[in-house]
Amino acid sequence: MQETSQKFTYRDYCSIPDDGKQHEIIDGDHYVNPAPGTYHQTVSRKIQFQLFAQIELPERGFVYDAPTDLQLSEHDIVQPDIVVVLAKNKSIITPTKIKGVPDxxxxxxxxxxxxxDRERKFSLYQRCEVPEYWLVDPEEHVISQFVLQAKAYHQLSSASNEIRPHFIEDAIVDLRQVW
Known part of the structure; x- marks a missing residue:
């Protein structure tokens, strides 16, 4: 991951050439990551498909995967692995990005x-008041689920068999189908 000294805005971000790497702006700092590996993408796809079937197909919301831009502010543009926006918040979805706080x-x-993911993005999502954040550890086969309460994340669970999004009671991700 590389960091540059120039403070970036969304306009600067849009001028970055497509080089096959993941570019993100956090607090105006530019970070570059290599493309994710195949196992990472397999885990992402298996989680995304389960959420898609339970959230997007029944028209409860929208499920996006990287490289979808999530603009949380003029100086915070990231590409999370998976983003969920409930139907009631669909106004934050534009033709080119998600502009606002997803669910x-x-x-x-x-x-x-x-x-x-554990430090910069955790702090960013907490500061921007993203209601729920999952950190998936594919090596340990566990997902840590954080829910925002009083403007701070609290770990709701650490799951290895199944996990339920806090905002949709009957949705469930069967992790035995992920690992």
Whole structure:
């Protein structure tokens, strides 16, 4: 991951050439990550498909995967592995990006993104008041579920068999189908 000294805005972000890497802006700092590996993408797809079947197909909301831009502010543009926006909040979805706070963000840890996902993005999502954040550890086969309460994340669960989004009671991700 590389960091540059220039403070970036959304306009600067849009001028970055497509080089096959993941570019993100957090607090105006530019971070570059390599493309995710195949196991990472497999885990992401298996979680996304389960959420898609239970949230998007019954028209309860929308499920997006990377590289979808999530603009949380003029100086915070990230590409989470999975983003969920409930139908009641669909106004934040534009033709080119999600501009605003989604209902759930999911990040899948990779060796090159552990610090970013556990620290920078955790702080960013908490500061921007994303209601729910999942950190997926594909090596340990566990998902840590954080829910925002009083403007701070509290760990609701650490799951290895199944996990339920906090905002939709009857939705469930069967992790035995993920690992």
């Amino acid at each position: 759930l963000v999911i990040e899948i840890l990779s060796p090159s993104t552990v610090k970013n």
